[in-house]
Amino acid sequence: MSVCRAVLVFTCCVFCSFNISAYAAPPHYVMCMGCHSPSYNRTGPKHCGVFGQLAARQEGFQYSEALTMSRLRWDRQTLDKFLESPAAIVPGTSMTFAGITDANVRAQLIDYIELLTTDHNDCR
Amino acid sequence: MSVQFSKPKTLLSVDALPTASTVTQETTNRRSFLRSGGQLTLSAMAISMLSGLNAKVASASDKQTMMDIQILNTAIAAEHEAVAAYQVGAESGLLSSAILNVAVQFQGHHKEHIDALSKAVGALGGEAAGPLAIYQFSVEKLKTETDVLTFAASLERGAVSAYAGAIPLFEQRELSKAAASILADEAMHWAVLRQVLGLNPVPGAFFS
Numbered sequence: 001m002s003v004c005r006a007v008l009v010f011t012c013c014v015f016c017s018f019n020i021s022a023y024a025a026p027p028h029y030v031m032c033m034g035c036h037s038p039s040y041n042r043t044g045p046k047h048c049g050v051f052g053q054l055a056a057r058q059e060g061f062q063y064s065e066a067l068t069m070s071r072l073r074w075d076r077q078t079l080d081k082f083l084e085s086p087a088a089i090v091p092g093t094s095m096t097f098a099g100i101t102d103a104n105v106r107a108q109l110i111d112y113i114e115l116l117t118t119d120h121n122d123c124r
Numbered sequence: 125m126s127v128q129f130s131k132p133k134t135l136l137s138v139d140a141l142p143t144a145s146t147v148t149q150e151t152t153n154r155r156s157f158l159r160s161g162g163q164l165t166l167s168a169m170a171i172s173m174l175s176g177l178n179a180k181v182a183s184a185s186d187k188q189t190m191m192d193i194q195i196l197n198t199a200i201a202a203e204h205e206a207v208a209a210y211q212v213g214a215e216s217g218l219l220s221s222a223i224l225n226v227a228v229q230f231q232g233h234h235k236e237h238i239d240a241l242s243k244a245v246g247a248l249g250g251e252a253a254g255p256l257a258i259y260q261f262s263v264e265k266l267k268t269e270t271d272v273l274t275f276a277a278s279l280e281r282g283a284v285s286a287y288a289g290a291i292p293l294f295e296q297r298e299l300s301k302a303a304a305s306i307l308a309d310e311a312m313h314w315a316v317l318r319q320v321l322g323l324n325p326v327p328g329a330f331f332s
Contacts, residue, residue, distance in 0.1 A: 030278075030281050030282060030285060031282075031285040031289070031332060032282070032285075033278055033279075033281065033282035033285070034202060034279075034282030034283050034284070034285045034286025034287075034289075035198070035202060035282070035286055039262070040260035040261075040262065041260060042202075042205060042259075042260075043198060043201045043202045043205055043286075064194075087191070087293065092190075092191075092194070094194060094197075094198050095198075096191075096194055096195035096198045096199075096289075096290050096293055097286070097289035097290065097293075098289045098290070098291075098292040098293055099289075
């Protein structure tokens with residue numbers, strides 16, 4: 001019985017810690033927070049609901065003409081290229097940020113943005 | 125929840141940073157001296173920045189100059205947001221008078237940043253971004269002084285990253301220098317806020 005309980009506790013701990021790491025904003029998200037929030041528009045648009053959508057399509061935010069005309073769709077590959085060098089991918093973008101050179105950091109940020117759907121805690 | 129925000133009023137004059145009863149007059153004087161020095165540095169920076177840009181006005185149609193204007197305007201937009209955020213904090217009724225004085229001082233810095241950056245945009249032949257009519261802050265989450273300070277600290281930390289990310293993009297070195305000066309100010313705000321929150325004010329050697 002005690003073994004079963006130990007297994008149960010262990011499983012629960014692994015599951016719970018997996019959930020926390022999977023859903024919480026990664027530490028590097030602070031780099032985005034100069035201009036962005038998950039849940040509301042700031043100097044930059046909110047991130048909730050962005051993943052998989054066409055660029056510059058969220059209501060209530062005034063995008064640059066360059067991004068509006070870009071016809072990009074925010075899938076993993078496009079986000080990765082854009083975060084590496086926004087101005088190189090969309091010349092004239094108002095995201096005037098040099099970019100993130102570390103591919104691992106970009107991947108962590110994209111993981112988080114992908115999870116930011118309307119039922120995510122950070123989107124409420 | 126969104127907050128209707130109008131042009132901020134001047135709340136209070138900033139006479140002094142909060143001091144514990146044990147702080148000596150000498151320390152207070154040193155703080156005053158440092159504060160005056162900081163103001164002089166910022167003014168000198170702004171003047172230097174503008175004088176360095178005058179020669180570039182004729183080339184305002186250059187692609188890179190337009191990029192510089194775009195970078196500056198993104199920074200101005202963020203600074204306007206910071207002014208609005210500090211206004212929300214100041215009007216929340218959650219800040220003690222000592223903390224309120226510091227918040228108003230920091231808000232004043234952000235206003236100075238807007239002035240300097242806007243002059244730079246004008247010198248480049250552009251039009252400076254104005255404040256938004258509405259800023260959407262999650263004010264319902266601000267229930268204590270700690271909440272307000274944490275919110276302000278997160279904005280200041282973000283500003284450090286925003287300037288760090290923008291500095292390499294400027295064509296003109298004078299603009300990079302000016303932005304670095306502002307970054308240093310934002311970093312000091314962040315450190316002070318963390319100190320007040322009981323956190324390590326400088327939790328690392330590098331920040332991006």
